[in-house]
Amino acid sequence: MRPTIPAILLTTIFALPALADDWQDTLDAARGQTVYWNAWGGDERTNAFISWVNEELSRRHDVSVRQVKLTDTAEAVTRVISEKAAGKDRGGSVDLIWINGPNFLAMKEQGLLHGPFVADLPNARYLDLSPGSASSVDFTVPVEGMESPWRLARFVFNYDSARIGEPPRTMAALGDWAKANPGRFTHPDPSNFIGATFLKQALIELAPDKAVLQEPASDADFDAATAPLWEWYDALRPHLWRQGEAFPENEFIQQQMMNDGVLDISMSFDPASAAAAIRQGLLPDSTRVFVPEGGSIGNVSFVAIPYNAANRQGAEVVANFLLAPHVQAHMQNIEVLGSFSVLDPSRLHAEAQAAFEALPSDPALPALEDLGPTLLEPHASWMDRLSEEWARRYTR
Incomplete structure (x- = not known):
């Protein structure tokens, strides 16, 4: 008690x-x-x-x-x-x-x-x-x-610990995990805030010069910073749910897909969302939270x-x-x-x-110290450009 x-x-x-x-x-x-x-x-x-x-x-x-x-x-x-x-x-x-x-x-x-x-x-x-x-x-x-x-607020991943022993804690490891488990991972459409945040989280990890992300996005900086992101995403996309041809509209639909056993990993901007969803019967009891090893956007x-x-x-x-x-x-x-x-x-x-x-x-609520370092949001101009470029590249 x-x-x-x-x-x-x-x-x-x-x-x-x-x-x-x-x-x-x-x-x-x-x-x-x-x-x-x-x-x-x-x-x-x-x-x-x-x-x-x-x-x-x-x-x-x-x-x-x-x-x-x-x-x-x-x-x-x-x-x-x-x-x-x-x-x-x-x-x-x-x-x-x-x-x-x-x-x-x-x-x-x-x-x-x-x-x-x-x-x-x-x-x-x-x-x-x-x-x-x-x-x-x-x-x-x-x-x-x-x-x-x-x-x-902190960006976190939720995963089903009954299906995943040790979750992937880098974007490179996530790509390898998705390849080994095709169709078991996806992200919300980047027109949605959580989907865009997923791209920003990957960008922070993969960008050659992270300092430029704190400045307004110029054409030259955007192209140089995002080149490794698109290369990584090109390799990831074929292993996403429905081969990356369709995406859940938002985090709640993605959460339902995880609860239905369609996915093994979802994401949220609320570290307490998994624990709350379990109590409401909206996620499996075995759901736990993880963040990338270098920290997450907060x-x-x-x-x-x-x-x-x-x-x-x-x-x-x-x-x-x-x-x-x-x-x-x-x-x-x-x-x-x-x-x-x-x-x-x-x-x-x-x-x-x-x-x-x-x-x-x-059990599904992480302590503050478990969340690791808080990564600064990129300048606001990066989010719109990321979503627009993703749509240009991956939608028809």
């Missing part, structure tokens, strides 16, 4: 610090607001967590949270762009966005973001905001306080506030709440969401650290 912390102690541990007058002003202004959080709606665990955030903030601060479920973050960005074009600089329909690097860059360059605001959040004291830290850079773009972190998920948000103060209250230690611990619980915390453990008091240590474990 895992150790537990009495509710009364949790209340003491995570009591909010005395608020400065300016933050109290924000709380007062936010009271009664409804924050429209535009967030990808494809994961029921995340949707349930956002519902919990709504319940907690409604009770604590009279701030409601309504999730606007997206299939693509660009939907919310397009809405803000349209409002700006129409001259709607106040009272916008988007209050908060779970945003990704390319869309953050686009909004930042077009002046579509509110901020900087992160340093003003009381719970930002638990973050490492030093230059170059994971909470200060998004796809090589300096955050500069214009978006707030809320969860960690990044922090952020939330941003559009420049014309109608409920800006409420959005800041949501962003601050997401950084509270008890919220991060709740989110990291595999029975809730399983996402690793963005907080700097060295900045947490002992009782808060104990709350994380008391979280339940799971």
Whole structure:
């Protein structure tokens, strides 16, 4: 039985610090607001967590949270762009966005973001905001306080340990494994984020000069960096499921194929997804997680506030709440969401650290140290070019 912390102690541990007058002003202004959080709606665990955030903030601060479920973050960005074009600089329909690097860059360059605001959040004291830290850079773009972190993401492979004794831990080894086990591996279509991330993971391992990946992709750099990737992929493709002539639309279809016994390996940008899927009967009990031996792509998920948000103060209250230690611990619980915390453990008091240590474990849930080094995302320009070049080469 895992150790537990009495509710009364949790209340003491995570009591909010005395608020400065300016933050109290924000709380007062936010009271009664409804924050429209535009967030990808494809994961029921995340949707349930956002519902919990709504319940907690409604009770604590009279701030409601309504999730606007997206299939693509660009939907919310397009809405803000349209409002700006129409001259709607106040009272916008988007209050908060779970945003990704390319869309953050686009909004930042077009002046579509509110901020900087992160340093003003009381719970930002638990973050490492030093230059170059994971909470200060998004796809090589300096955050500069214009978006707030809320969860960690890492690219991982899931494999069926009942069929694979030792999984392939390099891209070269993956190619050899696929050749020896034809049709038992594939990846989502690179028009999907996970499929594109698979190509980026391979590119980082195979590129002759990895430093160029942190800069905008020029024609010459792109051709030189990707030449070994395409050579490797050309050799891999005939051994993929359906000889690489068709691909699952997304990671969830690929996961279903693994659960059906069609595939032995799948992939995800969530190290906890395998453990959660097993509990839901969506993956075999024998599923385990591995990462390439040199580490895997990782990044922090952020939330941003559009420049014309109608409920800006409420959005800041949501962003601050997401950084509270008890919220991060709740989110990291595999029975809730399983996402690793963005907080700097060295900045947490002992009782808060104990709350994380008391979280339940799971055979399919890797420890943070098991995930190895975190590899930096390439500059946002590389992802679009990779997907486009893959489509040009391998689709008809």
